Amino acid sequence: MITQTEENYIKAIYHLGQQGMETVSTNAIADSLNTKASSVTDMLKKLAEKNYADYIKYQGVILTKKGKKIAVGIIRKHRLWEVFLVEKLNFTWDEVHEVAEDLEHIQSEKLTDELDAFLEHPTHDPHGDPIPDKNGNFKQIEKILLSKALVGSKYQCVGVKDTSSTFLKYLDANEIALGTELKVLHKEPFDQSIKIKLNGLDTTVSQNVAKNIFLKTL
């Protein structure tokens, strides 16, 4: 049996290693889970023991096939619940994360699959992230950060990197949502802030903001 804590470590490793392809450091995991490095070391030994990860002392960790499957399953559940919360229970996109963190650990294949069907097999969660299907397959859409966008080009907002409540509320206040179209007008060399045309009017966003908005080319 797998514990909730083990699941959280596996998910963290998966996210830090982007699809579990890169080796992940002890400290990175500790930071992301708000624990101490020594706790992480203990858990990595256990995950390796249980064949969820390959771990070499001092060298980092990487998920095994088995570990990746667990990770994708949790992410699928997390994102499906987020859709449910927003579409059926009137949650806003900045409210769903904490609750989904708990719901993602409920173990019931029937629950997950029926929820998926009830929501009509959504492909993306409220933050624009893709939802793996029952077999764990999903494709990342071609997307770039606003900070890397070209001056003069038109884009559509398709996702966010930071999903913190504060950032999402900032976007709401500035009327930036998934699907919003924008044109990059100017990039300020001094502070990397970016002026964009959005819903007809001109706005400027900081580099920090620009680094957390995903776009697709129009």
Place this chain on the structure above:
Amino acid sequence: MITQTEENYIKAIYHLGQQGMETVSTNAIADSLNTKASSVTDMLKKLAEKNYADYIKYQGVILTKKGKKIAVGIIRKHRLWEVFLVEKLNFTWDEVHEVAEDLEHIQSEKLTDELDAFLEHPTHDPHGDPIPDKNGNFKQIEKILLSKALVGSKYQCVGVKDTSSTFLKYLDANEIALGTELKVLHKEPFDQSIKIKLNGLDTTVSQNVAKNIFLKTL
């Protein structure tokens, strides 16, 4: 903060003490939670320490007002989720219990209240048990066990005592559901089995079955 284990003990005490009005024994709790009496003793000390229960060594335990509030809150969540699973996710009434045991521990007032609204404020779960409202209020309907029913009288099935999958499947197979009307034809003195008219035809149920079906007088 309250742990999931503490919640499970509180719920068990509540159910064993029927609304938390009666004192509950250590062994009764151990049986109901499939643990050992010594583990229960440890937990009772903790619950008393945290003011969820009043506990006197060797004398048993009873929930405090605070403990009862927790219990009712968990029961509310459990039953709301059961309604959701049956009405929205195609679960049958014998499949909902295990999943609801996990879902009931999710802590989010907004989630619970929005779920309640989404389901249009249901008053009873799929087994006929009443669902407490946001303030913890609910009334048990007047109901009697089939085993105590009067020969010659007509009744309607309004609930079940045993909610195990095997029992519920038995009821399904014999076309006994919530709302089903029946007339008590005969009570066999030898084995306390009961002959009833059900959906037009005569059936006999054992004493064991009769002790687990709740009826209301028609």
Place this chain on the structure above:
DNA sequence: ATAAAAATTTAGATTAATCTAAATTTAAAT
């Protein structure tokens, strides 16, 4: 190439929940 800094691991404790086995208290039975 070696010293200093950063990252990581080990050793030893702690907390929550559980268990077994022994001791104690309460209830039942003669």
Place this chain on the structure above:
DNA sequence: ATTTAAATTTAGATTAATCTAAATTTTTAT
């Protein structure tokens, strides 16, 4: 009113997850 049986509690261990502080390894910088 004792004795026996049943219920309950205590004592001492165990497992999972975590921590601090010390030791070790790797990386960085001079």
